[in-house]
Amino acid sequence: MHVFDTSIVEHIEIKMIRPSQFSIRDKFNDYQEVESLISSIKEHGLLQPILIRPYQNNFEIVAGHRRFYACKSLRWRHIPCKIREMNDKQAFEIQLTENIQRKSMSVLEEAEAFRKYVQDLGWGGVTELAKKIGKSEEYVSHRIQLLKLPQDIKEKIMLNKLSVSQALELTTLSSGNILQFADHIIENELTVRQIREVKSVFSKKGLSGDDLELIANENINLKNIKTLKITKKTTLALKITLARIDSIIEEVQLNFEPEQSTDVISFLMDMRLKIHSLIDDTIRFKNIKINKTTKHLKG
Numbered sequence: 001m002h003v004f005d006t007s008i009v010e011h012i013e014i015k016m017i018r019p020s021q022f023s024i025r026d027k028f029n030d031y032q033e034v035e036s037l038i039s040s041i042k043e044h045g046l047l048q049p050i051l052i053r054p055y056q057n058n059f060e061i062v063a064g065h066r067r068f069y070a071c072k073s074l075r076w077r078h079i080p081c082k083i084r085e086m087n088d089k090q091a092f093e094i095q096l097t098e099n100i101q102r103k104s105m106s107v108l109e110e111a112e113a114f115r116k117y118v119q120d121l122g123w124g125g126v127t128e129l130a131k132k133i134g135k136s137e138e139y140v141s142h143r144i145q146l147l148k149l150p151q152d153i154k155e156k157i158m159l160n161k162l163s164v165s166q167a168l169e170l171t172t173l174s175s176g177n178i179l180q181f182a183d184h185i186i187e188n189e190l191t192v193r194q195i196r197e198v199k200s201v202f203s204k205k206g207l208s209g210d211d212l213e214l215i216a217n218e219n220i221n222l223k224n225i226k227t228l229k230i231t232k233k234t235t236l237a238l239k240i241t242l243a244r245i246d247s248i249i250e251e252v253q254l255n256f257e258p259e260q261s262t263d264v265i266s267f268l269m270d271m272r273l274k275i276h277s278l279i280d281d282t283i284r285f286k287n288i289k290i291n292k293t294t295k296h297l298k299g
Contacts (some may be wrong), residue, residue: 007084009049014072014079017052017059022092024113025065025105033104037070046071047082053091059083062091063098089123092116093132100133107164109153111143118144145171153182159187171196231286238279245272 012093050064059081061068071079086094096113099105105113117123118140127143130137142164146157148171154164162170166185169192185195249268252261 007051007082009082011078011079012052012059012083014068014076017061017068017079017081018055019065019068020061020091020095022088022095022116024092024096024099024116025109034066034073035071037066038073041070041074042066046080049082051094052081052083053086054083055195060091062086062094089121092121097133100135102140107143107157108146111146114140114144115147142168150175150178152179156182156186166190166195169199172199228286231282235279235282235286236276238282242272242275242279245275257277 046067048064048067051062052059052112053062061093062084062295068079096117100110114126114129117129123129124132126137126140130140131142146154146164146167149157151169153162153167153170157164157167162182162185169187170182173181178229181198184190184198188194190198245268249265249272252264256264
């Protein structure tokens, strides 16, 4: 069924328009963005009218707050507006969807808006909201989970020191462990997989937050452990190569005349010695890494 757009476009006096009662963005960030928008409007004019709705004998902004503040800063008396009748829920959904599509909201601003819709205002569950904004249910629920984290952790997210995926791994930890764990993640640049490995050790050993350093030492050297795994793979690859060289030597001995095979076998034996040397180097490198890790743990 086709839905007709019943909105109209008019120039409305700025003093008759008020900001949305559902603020979903940080005003300070908005103020910074308005500065660049003012320059654009000065040069090109307002290319797209703001969306407003009738509200308490005046009008309320649904979408276009930055454009509104920019025009107000330029001392415009009137501003082009698209006027549409809608209820609170519809206005909130449009405002939220527009900001998500423009990627103009921070992770935590999204989280606060999602919680307001689902929990504070009770307009629908995670499933309904996800459909309205074109995101997955997991996306919405994960954002809301971030709000459980302490303020210090939220600040690290805002400063991009912690990614959303890293921060989500912290939501299952007790408050006594979480700050120390977060610092450890940042300091060691742990991946989600590595974080889960540390958490696994943490839960199995039943240690307190004070023992996180011990766990960190045991896992460190998650980077060293990865190096050890690579050295094992390298040793295996070299041993496979050695076995293939031996097979080729055997083939030469079976199919070449003695006077023809001497130079070839000599060459292959030389290659064999070099591969043995590479295996020794790899084992030596691995032992150095093990010794360093052991010293670190004892220290």
